[in-house]
Amino acid sequence: MQLAHPGLEEEFEALTQFLYMAPIGLVQLRPDGEILMINPLCAQLLIPLSPRGDLSNLFTALADLVPDLAHQVANFTARDGVVCDAMQLPVRGLAGSRDAPRMLSLTLLKLDDERLMAMLSDVTQQVQREQALRQNHAWIHTLATGLTDYTLMTLDAQGRVQSWNPSVKRVTGHGRASVVNQSCALFYPEGTMSPERLADRLADASRSGWSLDEGWRQHADGSRYWGSCLLAPLHAPDTQAAADQGFTLIIRDVSDQRESTEALRRSVMSDHLTGVANRRAFFDAAENEVQHWLRAPRSLSLVLVDADHFKRINDAHGHAAGDAVLRHLAAGLKAAFREVDVVARLGGEEFVVLLPGANLDAAEGLARRVCREIASRAVEVEGSLIRYTISAGVATMEPGIDDVDTLVKRADAAMYAAKHSGRNRVVRWDTSLRGAAVPRPA
Numbered sequence: 001m002q003l004a005h006p007g008l009e010e011e012f013e014a015l016t017q018f019l020y021m022a023p024i025g026l027v028q029l030r031p032d033g034e035i036l037m038i039n040p041l042c043a044q045l046l047i048p049l050s051p052r053g054d055l056s057n058l059f060t061a062l063a064d065l066v067p068d069l070a071h072q073v074a075n076f077t078a079r080d081g082v083v084c085d086a087m088q089l090p091v092r093g094l095a096g097s098r099d100a101p102r103m104l105s106l107t108l109l110k111l112d113d114e115r116l117m118a119m120l121s122d123v124t125q126q127v128q129r130e131q132a133l134r135q136n137h138a139w140i141h142t143l144a145t146g147l148t149d150y151t152l153m154t155l156d157a158q159g160r161v162q163s164w165n166p167s168v169k170r171v172t173g174h175g176r177a178s179v180v181n182q183s184c185a186l187f188y189p190e191g192t193m194s195p196e197r198l199a200d201r202l203a204d205a206s207r208s209g210w211s212l213d214e215g216w217r218q219h220a221d222g223s224r225y226w227g228s229c230l231l232a233p234l235h236a237p238d239t240q241a242a243a244d245q246g247f248t249l250i251i252r253d254v255s256d257q258r259e260s261t262e263a264l265r266r267s268v269m270s271d272h273l274t275g276v277a278n279r280r281a282f283f284d285a286a287e288n289e290v291q292h293w294l295r296a297p298r299s300l301s302l303v304l305v306d307a308d309h310f311k312r313i314n315d316a317h318g319h320a321a322g323d324a325v326l327r328h329l330a331a332g333l334k335a336a337f338r339e340v341d342v343v344a345r346l347g348g349e350e351f352v353v354l355l356p357g358a359n360l361d362a363a364e365g366l367a368r369r370v371c372r373e374i375a376s377r378a379v380e381v382e383g384s385l386i387r388y389t390i391s392a393g394v395a396t397m398e399p400g401i402d403d404v405d406t407l408v409k410r411a412d413a414a415m416y417a418a419k420h421s422g423r424n425r426v427v428r429w430d431t432s433l434r435g436a437a438v439p440r441p442a
């Protein structure tokens with residue numbers, strides 16, 4: 001092209017250079033679509049779309065994506081202006097690499113009656129990002145409004161409810177009138193969230209960015225559910241603004257989760273045959289009590305119980321009957337001791353009872369009573385009456401004992417002594433049994 005003015009020629013050079021290097025596709029075209037000039041990036045975007053790679057006419061090249069582009073241009077009657085702005089063109093059925101554009105954006109400007117300028121760019125990634133953002137937004141929206149076991153609200157600096165999502169009614173049973181401007185202590189059973197405790201929790205959340213607590217919560221009708229409460233400041237943590245701005249509170253009903261955790265705990269800590277605590281649960285509890293005793297001594301005793309001649313019961317009535325006797329013994333021990341006492345099966349026909357707060361006399365008295373009870377009754381198993389007895393050894397914590405094993409060994413030595421002296425009796429540990437390794441009599 002020959003230009004009259006040399007300065008203009010330089011500008012034209014610069015413009016051409018710019019068009020070639022531009023990071024978007026640029027095309028100059030006539031009103032009938034004929035391409036006057038195209039930069040390499042635009043050619044790269046258009047070639048896979050155009051039939052036979054023909055890049056002489058933009059309308060033809062984009063016919064599959066915007067069939068009415070010629071029509072839009074023809075209908076644009078103003079002398080110049082934007083014919084279409086960032087129109088998204090989904091590209092389908094393009095074979096080839098995974099990187100092939102899937103979404104193009106087209107902007108078409110009418111420069112004058114003779115010329116138009118089109119800008120074409122690959123916006124695949126941008127659109128994907130927007131979709132991901134929209135999905136995130138939808139997810140948060142679902143969380144905020146849709147899930148049945150969550151409710152979300154904002155609190156002011158004093159912990160009073162300011163706004164809430166609709167599920168507050170579903171989770172807590174409270175309606176708008178009963179929550180607005182009320183302290184969030186309203187969601188806790190009476191007396192369990194004092195103003196001081198609430199202030200502590202708010203301060204904790206402001207300081208560390210969040211505060212989580214789990215426990216009983218209360219519905220509007222007074223019924224309880226197991227809930228977890230997550231409190232977080234609306235502002236960045238550890239600033240004065242955090243405390244001034246207020247908080248978000250998410251309450252979640254986790255009753256189901258708690259039930260399954262409880263069921264799991266029961267299955268791990270219970271004896272499968274008798275349902276009482278198992279060996280592991282016993283040692284956990286006993287270890288705790290002994291540690292507590294070492295810090296602050298108070299009575300703590302232990303009774304070790306062993307069914308007498310149990311082998312004979314199995315041999316005479318069968319293993320299943322033996323099992324029934326073990327269940328009977330476990331139930332008898334549970335009934336004889338207090339709720340706080342831990343009744344556990346150590347294995348086989350051997351049981352143990354941990355008695356916090358009971359001294360040696362008290363523990364021995366309870367053991368004697370249960371021993372008499374067992375001996376006085378028969379167990380009915382499939383029509384047969386089975387009589388059995390137990391032997392028990394009793395020991396108590398005292399200075400010089402600093403672990404569970406020693407306590408158990410003392411009770412064990414006393415129990416062996418009971419077997420040795422005729423069974424169906426209770427023996428308390430004393431120093432005469434120190435170091436005793438009494439073999440069980442045949």
Ligand SMILES: Nc1nc2c(ncn2[C@@H]2O[C@H](COP(=O)(O)OP(=O)(O)OP(=O)(O)O)[C@@H](O)[C@H]2O)c(=O)[nH]1
Nearest residue numbers: 306307308309310311312314319322323348349440
């Ligand atoms: N039915 C049943 N029997 C069990 C179970 N665990 C252990 N046993 C039996 O309990 C019996 C224990 O026998 P021994 O240790 O000889 O003691 P014992 O016969 O009770 O005699 P003493 O303890 O000396 O009075 C064995 O025959 C075991 O097979 C169980 O879970 N169910």
